[in-house]
Amino acid sequence: MKYRTILLFGAPGAGKGTQGKILGTIPHFYHCACGDVFRNLTIDNELGRTFLEYSSRGELVPDEPTVRLWRENIVSHQQSGRFDPNRDILLLDGIPRNPNQAEMLNDTLEVKAIFYFTCPDMEKLVERLQRRALRDNRLDDANLEVIRTRLATYESDTKPVLDFYGPQLVHTIDATQSPVIVLQDILRIISKF
Numbered sequence: 001m002k003y004r005t006i007l008l009f010g011a012p013g014a015g016k017g018t019q020g021k022i023l024g025t026i027p028h029f030y031h032c033a034c035g036d037v038f039r040n041l042t043i044d045n046e047l048g049r050t051f052l053e054y055s056s057r058g059e060l061v062p063d064e065p066t067v068r069l070w071r072e073n074i075v076s077h078q079q080s081g082r083f084d085p086n087r088d089i090l091l092l093d094g095i096p097r098n099p100n101q102a103e104m105l106n107d108t109l110e111v112k113a114i115f116y117f118t119c120p121d122m123e124k125l126v127e128r129l130q131r132r133a134l135r136d137n138r139l140d141d142a143n144l145e146v147i148r149t150r151l152a153t154y155e156s157d158t159k160p161v162l163d164f165y166g167p168q169l170v171h172t173i174d175a176t177q178s179p180v181i182v183l184q185d186i187l188r189i190i191s192k193f
């Protein structure tokens, strides 16, 4: 059985996590952020060390261990009853992060919609990430060079995921607006589903 899924899609700093956390509190929606799954690993875990190595450079963790970890995590949430695919729509944030991951997850995800958070102003994204560094204790947000690499990786590797799913699923959200207006725009679309 495939998971009914909405992808929260956009550049680092566009606000996917902020909205995902709010939307995940609505009954029958389940928010899962791949970056959080990685950050819950510990340093005595081999993949935890791999994550630190790649994320501290602003690069993507290799696809195979990423998808494996993500699958294990969602299955354990399913077994514990936190996520019920018969009841819940999965709000997926941070995965798939390139077309190969999308291919690998094709047998698992039934993507119903993609909320594409757009923010043409790169400097605004950089500013948001730098502000988040201390608040969320994120090392990868503290270094300007790492931020630039992440934004470049998003452009080169992640954006092609949109072509994988095709334009009919994509809902563009203006991520430069305040969080409450972004939420309003999303709810307007979700309520029509």
Ligand code: ADP
Binding pocket: 011, 012, 013, 034, 035, 036, 038, 054, 055, 056, 058, 059, 060, 061, 062, 066, 093, 094, 095, 096, 097, 101, 140, 150
């Ligand atoms: P952001 O979107 O702000 O960069 P995330 O928490 O989504 O933050 O990701 C942080 C880091 O975790 C990424 O730079 C990458 O190293 C790693 N990561 C998260 N999700 C994936 C993924 N699906 N594939 C590969 N690496 C990932």
